[in-house]
Structure formats: structure tokens, C-alpha cells
Amino acid sequence: MLGEGILKGMAETAKNFFGSYVSKERMTTVEYPEERIPTIEAARVFPFLVYDGADWEAGLRCVACQICEKECPPKCIYIDKSKDKKPDYVGKQQFYPTRFDIDVSVCMSCQICVEVCPFEAIKMDNEFELATDDRFGGLLYDRKQLARSNEYYHSIHPTEASQVDARLGEEKAKVEAKAKAAAEAAAAKTAASAPPAPPTGGGS
Numbered sequence: 001m002l003g004e005g006i007l008k009g010m011a012e013t014a015k016n017f018f019g020s021y022v023s024k025e026r027m028t029t030v031e032y033p034e035e036r037i038p039t040i041e042a043a044r045v046f047p048f049l050v051y052d053g054a055d056w057e058a059g060l061r062c063v064a065c066q067i068c069e070k071e072c073p074p075k076c077i078y079i080d081k082s083k084d085k086k087p088d089y090v091g092k093q094q095f096y097p098t099r100f101d102i103d104v105s106v107c108m109s110c111q112i113c114v115e116v117c118p119f120e121a122i123k124m125d126n127e128f129e130l131a132t133d134d135r136f137g138g139l140l141y142d143r144k145q146l147a148r149s150n151e152y153y154h155s156i157h158p159t160e161a162s163q164v165d166a167r168l169g170e171e172k173a174k175v176e177a178k179a180k181a182a183a184e185a186a187a188a189k190t191a192a193s194a195p196p197a198p199p200t201g202g203g204s
């Protein structure tokens with residue numbers, strides 16, 4: 001029937017409108033900011049940088065590879081790579097960002113930076129109350145402002161963060177197993193190439 005969808009929609013609206021006077025479940029809005037709807041796990045606003053451990057600077061996972069900077073569509077990521085290196089989560093020496101800024105006034109929350117990062121170093125935050133009257137400086141976040149602990153990541157995206165931890169754990173176990181095998185092979189080679197021990201005396 002022509003217009004059936006419109007009638008159904010109007011009936012649903014009427015049901016919610018009158019029902020909201022007697023049932024809270026029919027309310028489709030809340031009195032924000034006094035009242036808040038819990039944020040869903042898949043919510044994403046702007047990116048943050050994940051760090052492991054207690055020290056945000058030492059624990060940043062980012063190795064300043066600059067892939068996200070190149071792939072970001074509106075070019076709102078600014079990275080300077082360090083001259084020296086520090087160990088990453090598997091103990092491999094890596095560069096790190098001496099500068100990592102994101103201009104969130106330009107960011108369009110596309111999540112491409114997260115998708116392309118090979119190091120699980122950048123993820124999407126769900127914090128949205130970021131209003132400021134400083135249009136430029138106030139919305140250009142540096143690496144310290146962007147740093148969030150892995151525990152925080154777990155608190156906002158528990159399913160995704162657990163999957164990431166499992167992946168990183170597997171990777172770390174593989175690297176450790178490889179290093180152990182290499183050390184054992186080196187030890188065996190050294191033992192095989194060692195000169196034979198001189199015969200012990202015993203003649204008369």
C-alpha cells in the first residue's frame with residue numbers, strides 16, 4: 001500500500017512519544033550532560049598512541065615509521081623520527097618519534113592510521129568532549145597528550161585490545177624461540193669446533 005512505511009513510522013513515533021510519559025524505555029534521548037549513555041565498544045573519535053608499562057615515553061609502541069603520516073587523507077599527522085634507537089616490546093632496537101602531533105581539528109576519524117600501522121601503536125579513542133576556544137593550538141595534540149596506556153585501551157575496547165595482546169604475545173614468543181634456537185646452534189657450533197682435550201697422563 002502506498003505510504004504504508006510512512007504510517008508505520010508515524011505510529012512508532014507516536015508510541016515512543018506517549019509511551020515516554022509512562023515508561024523510561026520509550027525515551028529516545030537523555031538529559032546530557034547530567035545523564036550519559038554508556039559509550040559502545042566500537043565507538044571511535046580521534047586516535048591515541050598506545051604505550052606499555054608505567055612510563056609513557058619509554059613505552060610508546062610507535063617506531064616512527066611514518067606510514068600513518070603518509071596515508072592520512074587530510075595530512076593531519078606530523079612526525080619527526082629520532083636519531084637514536086630504543087628497544088621495542090621484543091627487545092629489537094627501533095627509532096621512536098621525537099615529535100608526533102595530530103591536528104584533531106582536521107582529523108576526520110577515518111581510522112586509516114590505525115589500519116595501516118604495523119606495530120599496533122595507534123588506536124581510536126572514544127573521548128568526544130574536546131571543545132575548546134583555542135581553535136589552533138588547543139586542538140594540535142602532541143605525543144604526550146596522545147599517549148594512553150594499554151590498560152586504558154583495554155578499558156575502552158576490551159575485545160579488540162585482547163586480540164592485539166594475543167597477536168603481540170605470539171609474535172614475541174616466536175622471536176624468543178628463534179633467538180633461543182640461534183643461541184643453541186651457536187653454542188653447538190662452538191663446542192664442535194673446539195680443539196680436542198689433550199690425553200690425560202697414566203703411562204709408566
Ligand code: SF4
Pocket residue numbers: 047071072073074075076077102106107108109110111112113114
Ligand atoms: S583518523 Fe584518519 S584523518 Fe584522523 S589522523 Fe587517522 S588517518 Fe588521519
Ligand code: SF4
Pocket residue numbers: 061062063064065066067068069079116117118119120121122
Ligand atoms: S603510529 Fe604506527 S604507522 Fe604511525 S609512525 Fe608510529 S608505528 Fe608507524
